[in-house]
């Protein structure tokens with residue numbers, strides 16, 4: 267029987283509270299080990315202690331981690347490997363909304379405008395690369411899950427910058443579909459609709475508050491189930507799972523129109539795919555060697 271959880275080690279960012287915390291809890295309840303990386307040390311340490319106390323053994327660890335920094339992410343994944351032996355599941359979930367989420371009418375400030383992109387996109391891109399290198403080094407493959415959002419698909423004028431970051435997470439995740447055949451790593455994204463957590467507690471203005479009060483929401487239970495589905499369903503790679511008020515929906519991928527596929531081009535595609543996969547495998551071996559993780 268395939269062991270989905272009990273011998274598995276998961277790294278989860280942004281899991282001191284909210285969605286990440288609930289996913290970590292579900293994984294520990296199923297027998298996995300978890301290593302949490304977050305900025306909220308008190309809450310993160312309390313979560314790890316709660317999981318360890320409940321299990322009666324060492325199943326969880328916490329490390330202060332800023333997902334915008336490679337050094338922090340490298341230390342987080344190294345802790346997982348040192349403490350529990352490997353990294354099998356990586357969940358890049360840390361994200362922010364708040365003041366920078368709109369972005370359109372704020373001052374013209376290089377640093378302030380890019381901050382939400384550094385956390386929501388940078389944290390995912392950097393986290394995925396560190397996770398991939400760890401998994402490829404061991405040669406066992408693994409599962410990577412990125413937290414995107416319904417804002418990765420819908421246009422949301424009042425939170426345009428947040429929306430852009432989540433569209434980026436969707437595009438990045440879909441583009442990693444080939445890691446499945448290259449390194450047996452499945453990368454998918456969970457895209458929740460509004461869910462009651464701290465990130466939507468302070469919308470910053472009255473219109474936002476009234477919108478959030480009025481809109482239907484999804485449940486934390488559905489959101490957690492979507493993460494578990496990404497882990498359990500071995501067919502899922504490069505997919506985006508919407509978590510809506512009525513449950514989980516696998517979003518169809520975009521298929522370009524017929525004019526993009528001439529017969530001459532289609533004839534070359536299998537050969538190009540094969541060559542691309544060969545090149546990617548070589549580059550991955552070099553990347554693992556160079557990173558020395």
Ligand SMILES: NC(=O)c1ccc[n+]([C@@H]2O[C@H](COP(=O)([O-])OP(=O)(O)OC[C@H]3O[C@@H](n4cnc5c(N)ncnc54)[C@H](O)[C@@H]3O)[C@@H](O)[C@H]2O)c1
Nearest residue numbers: 280284285304305332333359360361415458460461463465
């Ligand atoms: N709650 C929702 O309605 C909703 C909907 C769609 C997507 N999401 C996404 O879900 C993810 C989790 O959010 P949540 O709803 O649990 O909110 P939350 O605010 O409770 O959790 C976010 C966590 O990320 C951490 N974090 C923020 N910046 C960080 C950084 N630089 N480095 C490390 N950790 C950092 C926070 O400290 C916090 O623990 C986010 O990516 C969010 O965009 C949430």
